[in-house]
Amino acid sequence: MTNTALITGASRGLGLALARSLAAAGWNLVITARGSADLERVAGELGATALAGDVADAAHVARLAQAVPELDLLVNNASGLGPTPLPALAAYPLDAFRALLETNVTAPLALVQATLPALRRSGGAVVNVSSDAATGAYEGWGGYGATKAALEQLSNVLAAEEPGVRVWWVDPGEMNTRMLADAVGAEEAAGAADPAKVAASLHDLVRSRPASGKVSLR
Structure with a gap:
């Protein structure tokens, strides 16, 4: 039986690289x-089902859940960076912070809630993509890091509450992505890891199915 994965933020970066890796292994992808x-271009390349939309939109979350009545893997990869240049917390726009919480914390939880019945049936897994900014005191990264810290604690509690489902919160390390370039500049981002290499390690994690917990791919 073919495994099915739902990947958010799959049109570029780590999400795209992981989608390619799973597709090559025969996974069915949404x-x-x-x-x-x-997104449609990626779907055509991989033979995947594409559903464009904002994961912070409740109606879109419902559509995604309806598209995966059977599900083996949920990858909450979509993420917002927040305002750039990255502001200090003393000047962080609160409306922007609220919006970032919706995208980086509330939306992943909403998708977990919507897909848990399918994941329980399959004994599936959840990957929540985090960051070392969740624990490191990096100037300018306070807003983004706070959302990732919240996502990690949600993952930690979810793992305790859902012993039949694997839950991994993953720090992929710095990757050469548009998000990192927006934060630190294209020249510095170019020296970071290739998302395809990180995706290969993440695929190995999914394949080996270790116990729930925090995973560093750095």
Whole structure:
């Protein structure tokens, strides 16, 4: 029987790289991202089902859950960075912080809630993509890091409450992605890891199915 994965933020970066890795291994994929053109191109490449939309939109979350009545893997990869240049907390716009919480914390929880029945049936797994900014005191990263810290604690409690489902909160390390380039500049981002290499390690994690917990791919 073919395994099914739902991957958010799958049109670029780590989400795209993981989608390619899983597709090559024969997984059935449902992918989502906000940009429909890029997402449709990826879907055509991989033979995946594309549902474009914002994971912070409750109606979109419901559509995604309906598309995966059987599900083996949920990858909450979609994430917002927040305002750039990255502001200090003393000047962080609170409306922007609330929006970031919706995307980086509330949306992953909503998707978990919507897909848990299917994941329980399959004994499936949840991957919540975090960051070392969840624990490190990096200037300018306070807003983003706070959302990832919240996501890690949600993952920690979810793992305790759902022993039949694997839950991994994953720190992938710095990757050469558009998000990192937006934060630190394209030149510095170019020296970071290739998302494809990180995705290969993440695929190994999914394949080996260790106990629930925090995982560093750095």
